[in-house]
Amino acid sequence: MKLFLFFIFITTVLFGSTPSNNQHVKNINQKNLIQDDFDDEFDDEFIDETDETTIYDPLIKYNRAMTQFNDFVFIYILNPTAKGYSYVVPKALRKGISNAFHNIAFPIRFVNNVLQLKFQNAGEETSRFLINSTFGVFGLFDAAYYTFKLDEHNEDFGQTLGFYGVKSGPHIVLPFLGPSNLRDAFSLVPDNMLTLVYNSNLTYEESLYLNTFYYVNKTSLHLGEYESIKKDAIDFYPFIRDLYEQKRIKEIEE
C-alpha cells in the first residue's frame, strides 16, 4: 500500500503537475545531474510536494492578514481566557471534558472511516464509542484505550476527499479556526452536519457558546505551545501554512 502511494506521489510529481512545475522538477533533475555527483545525498528526500514553490497560495495577502487577526484573537482573548480557566478547573476535569467532546464527535470519524473503506477502523471507533460512553462515564474517560488498547482513528471529510484524490486547492486561513485549504474548509460543512450539536435543537447562540467552551478547554490543555511554535518561525505565516499542509498530507496518507 505504501509503495503504491509512493508510486502515485511520484507520478503526480512528475506527470500530473502543471507545465511550469514539471519544468521546475526537470530543471532540478538536470542541475543535479550536472553539479551534484555524490555531494547531496539528502536532496531527493527533501524536494517534494510541500516545497513552497508548489503550495498554491493565490490568496496570500488575505491569508497573511487573517493570520494576523487570528494571532491577535489568540494572544489577547483566547489564551488569557484559557489560562484563567486552567487555574480554576483542575487538569483531570479539563482532560475529561476534552475526552467527552471527542467522544460525541464519533459519527464524523465513523462515517469517514467507512467512506474510506477502513471498515476495521470504523468498527474500532464504534467499540470505542460504546465503551467510553458507558464504562467511560459519558466519554469523560478514555476507558477503551486504557483497558482494551483501542486506538483512535481520526478521519474527517477533508481526508476522505484526499483519499479519493481531491487536491487541496488554494490555502485559506479561516477566521478564528486558522489554517485550512479549499478542500478542507468545504469539508467542514458535511462533518458539521454529523455532529450532535447540529442535530440537537440548540439555538445558534447556544451552539456558539458550546463551541467557544470547546476551544477554551482545548487551549487550556495546550498552553505555551502556540508561542513556542511562533518562536521557531522566521516568517510566521508561511511557516504555519507549511505545518498545516505537511500535516494534512500525512493524515491523508495514513
Place this chain on the structure above:
Amino acid sequence: MIQHSISKNIFKILVLLSILAVNAQAINESDIAKQMQSKIDETTNLLKNKDIAFKDKTTQIFETFDSVFDYSSMSRIALGKQWRKLSTKQKKSFEKIFTLKLKQSYVDKLNLYTDEKVKIEKVEKIKRNRIKLYTKLIGQEEIYDIVYKFHKSKKNNDWLIYDVEMIGVSIMKTYRNQFKEFLSTKTFDNLLAKLKTKTQ
C-alpha cells in the same frame, strides 16, 4: 551528615560518568531502539525531577543527545541548494547559529513537558543507509507520532539523526522551506542576522 553529602556527590559523579560513557559510544544499527529508549527514559526522568534546575537539566539533556544529532548535516539540509554557494566561513557561521537555534527550540519544547510518556514503536530500515525510529508521545489530549530519521554517516559509519518528524511535519523541511523563501528576496547575511535576533 558531611559524609552523607560526599557519598551523595560521588554517586552523582558516578551516574554522570556512566551517562557520558554510554554516550561517547556511537549507536550501532542493532542498538538504535535500545539506546534511544534509554536516552529518552533518562530525559523524561530528568525532566520529572523537581530538585534540579531547568537549566542544568537542559545541559544534561544535550550531553545525552549531542552525540546522536548530526547538526552539520541538518545545516546542509536546511539550506538546500544554497549551501553549495557558500564559502567555508559562511558555512561555519551558519552551522553554529542554526545549531543554537535548533537547541533553543528544543529546550523551549522541553519547557512545556508535563507528564507525557514516550513509547518506541518500531525501527524500520528504509534504505541501506537510512533508518526510521517510530515513537509515540502520549500527550494530555492526544497521541503524537514522532519519527527520528537516522542516516549512516560516511565519516565513521555512525548512525546519526538528521531529521525529526512530528505528526507528519518534518522539522528540516519546515526550515528548508522557510530559508528558501527568505533567501528568494533577501541575502544570506540577512538570514544570519535574522537568526541572530531569533536566538537571543
